[in-house]
Amino acid sequence: MEIVYIAAAIILGSGALATGIGFALLGGKLLESSARQPEMAPQLQTKTFIMAGLLDAVPMIGVGIAMYLIFVVAG
Amino acid sequence: MTRSTKAIMRLPLLQWLVIEMAAVITLSLLWLFVSRLAGYSAFIGGLIFVIPNAYFAHRMYRYQGARQAPMMVGNMFRAEGVKLALTAVGFAAVFILMEPVHVPALLFTFAVMVVLGGALRFLIQPKRQL
Numbered sequence: 001m002e003i004v005y006i007a008a009a010i011i012l013g014s015g016a017l018a019t020g021i022g023f024a025l026l027g028g029k030l031l032e033s034s035a036r037q038p039e040m041a042p043q044l045q046t047k048t049f050i051m052a053g054l055l056d057a058v059p060m061i062g063v064g065i066a067m068y069l070i071f072v073v074a075g
Numbered sequence: 076m077t078r079s080t081k082a083i084m085r086l087p088l089l090q091w092l093v094i095e096m097a098a099v100i101t102l103s104l105l106w107l108f109v110s111r112l113a114g115y116s117a118f119i120g121g122l123i124f125v126i127p128n129a130y131f132a133h134r135m136y137r138y139q140g141a142r143q144a145p146m147m148v149g150n151m152f153r154a155e156g157v158k159l160a161l162t163a164v165g166f167a168a169v170f171i172l173m174e175p176v177h178v179p180a181l182l183f184t185f186a187v188m189v190v191l192g193g194a195l196r197f198l199i200q201p202k203r204q205l
Binding site for chain 2 (some may be wrong): 066
């Protein structure tokens with residue numbers, strides 16, 4: 001049964017790591033672009049928002065599956 | 076610099092919310108053909124996506140403009156963290172408190188809503204405030 005917890009931990013950890021890297025790149029580029037072209041900041045924020053929604057789609061599903069493993073399969 | 080490029084964006088939050096809720100209700104009605112429990116589980120699965128996502132959109136657009144860029148990015152990180160935490164808490168609460176639960180309906184509706192949410196942000200983008 002411990003293997004299920006390890007699997008859930010790997011899913012959650014990988015998802016958090018990938019989201020962190022993705023958001024760090026996205027936020028860094030947003031800051032850089034806003035500094036270069038301040039008048040474009042609102043449009044850039046919109047593009048960032050759309051990309052953020054796509055970026056966390058797979059980790060969100062991963063969270064759901066990990067919770068299922070923890071509370072239903074192992075529970 | 077023209078007025079239109081300086082203008083801040085108006086977030087169609089209500090429009091997104093209405094479309095997402097309509098999709099959740101439609102999917103729940105479709106799952107009702109399987110069983111009443113499946114329809115109920117599908118509705119809960121949709122809500123687990125819609126509520127954290129609405130919070131994320133609200134929090135991300137709290138600050139706008141180039142002067143607020145560091146605050147904007149900081150809020151984006153915090154909003155994402157809270158969104159993931161809310162999703163995890165939502166699933167945990169459903170699996171602990173809701174007995175029995177139709178897991179395929181719950182996860183399928185959630186996955187469909189994740190894909191639909193991304194597509195919706197492409198199709199209905201924030202407009203410039205005049």
